[in-house]
Amino acid sequence: MDRINFRTQIISGHLQPPTTDILLHVTPCLSYTPPELTEPQPTFNTKSLRKLLDGQSADIIDYIFNLMIQSPLFSPKNKGGRVFITPDYNQSMEQQREMTMRRIGYLRDTGLFNGWFEKPAPDGDLWMFAMAETVGVFDHSLGIKLGVHFFLWGGALRFMGTKRHHDKWFKSTETFEVKGCFAMTGLGHGSNVRGIETITRYDASTSEFIINTPCESAQKYWIGGAANHATHTIVFSQLEINGVNDGMHAFIAQIRDENGNVCPNVRIADCGHKIGLNGADNGRIWFDNLRIPRENLLNSVADVSPDGKYLSAIKDPDQGIIVKC
Known part of the structure; x- marks a missing residue:
């Protein structure tokens, strides 16, 4: 019965209008260290595995990865002659949100999103999904933010809208003037x-x-x-x-x-x-x-x-x- 009462209280809370801007108490993230910085080198042929997994998208993935390792926003680290990038999950929620937007701003300024809506299928679709995969492997929050903006908001404009929407919203979506x-x-x-x-x-x-x-x-x-x-x-x-x-x-x-x-x-x-x-x-x-x-x-x-x-x-x-x- 106590469990039922507890669940009822939680559901009731969702149905009440918010009385404060802070709805949940902030809990510190768990301490996190990326495995590539602590584990030994693999013994199998990683190039062959990557050729199998990435296929024709390998060049696109390398291009985007190289953009990221050039910026301190992605925390590049050199280990054994190889460069790794990783987000800091030990930051607060507010810091992680701000950093995600700063990373998007950097990628936008490199021209990564230019012509997003003009890329013809199927190569354009492969390029978009390779971009989404690459940033998502780095930090899924960054992948989510870009996915919502380009694939959900932008996809709705593209497929559910018509020329009047494309003319008005495509460019400002690419530049993030509209988020x-x-x-x-x-x-x-x-x-x-x-x-x-x-x-x-x-x-x-x-x-x-x-x-x-x-x-x-x-x-x-x-x-x-x-x-x-x-x-x-x-x-x-x-x-x-x-x-x-x-x-x-x-x-x-x-x-x-x-x-x-x-x-x-x-x-x-x-x-x-x-x-x-x-x-x-x-x-x-x-x-x-x-x-x-x-x-x-x-x-x-x-x-x-x-x-x-x-x-x-x-x-x-x-x-x-x-x-x-």
């Missing part, structure tokens, strides 16, 4: 998009969508990048027009200004210290009738006309991104 996150997961439904409780309604008088978090279980939860750095997010929400639910759609919403201040009608809380990946800032987001332009609907398969007519070539609600409950 994106991906607000699909919710406290009450996890990643079950049919169960999304966020509601967006269209106001034809102003040509705006109005995004609202109607209850605590509808809050966007565990959103990577939201706690500290993201300026914009992709919001997954039920779309209602004239009282009719037209299913789940995705919208672009600004959540912070250029100075990092949280936007009006948006509330953000920090998920706090985690057992790992503390360089990635997970957060919670609420929307209080946030107004966004009509053009911020990602409209690759469905759109809303200025006068409020719902337009879609998809008739089956189980197809595409339109999911009707």
Whole structure:
């Protein structure tokens, strides 16, 4: 019975609005030393193994690794004539988050992300995944931050948006003028998009969508990048027009200004210290009738006309991104 009461108290805490910016007590990380600095050299042929594992991506991985070992941000260490890089997991959560963003800034300044959205498949896709793998092997927090920004935020723009979104957002995403996150997961439904409780309604008088978090279980939860750095997010929400639910759609919403201040009608809380990946800032987001332009609907398969007519070539609600409950 005590165990049930304890779990009930924990769940109740999740359903209450935050009363402080610090939701969890900070616990120091465990002491960590990378094995490559303490273990002996392997006895097998590492070049043959690497050729098998990395294949045609080996040159890309070497290029990115060489960029990293040139910067003290990646803590390069010379051991036996070889250079190793490793993050310091003994830093505080705040230090790890700040260092992750400084590393992203360095990689951006080297031009690593230039032309991200212009690289043709399949070679472009292999390049992107090799980049994600390389930075993730160094520090998974860095891989998560870049993955959320480029693969989730950027991928939604690419595949769910159209030319108007590509023209407006691609370049600023590559330069990190815009820092994106991906607000699909919710406290009450996890990643079950049919169960999304966020509601967006269209106001034809102003040509705006109005995004609202109607209850605590509808809050966007565990959103990577939201706690500290993201300026914009992709919001997954039920779309209602004239009282009719037209299913789940995705919208672009600004959540912070250029100075990092949280936007009006948006509330953000920090998920706090985690057992790992503390360089990635997970957060919670609420929307209080946030107004966004009509053009911020990602409209690759469905759109809303200025006068409020719902337009879609998809008739089956189980197809595409339109999911009707």
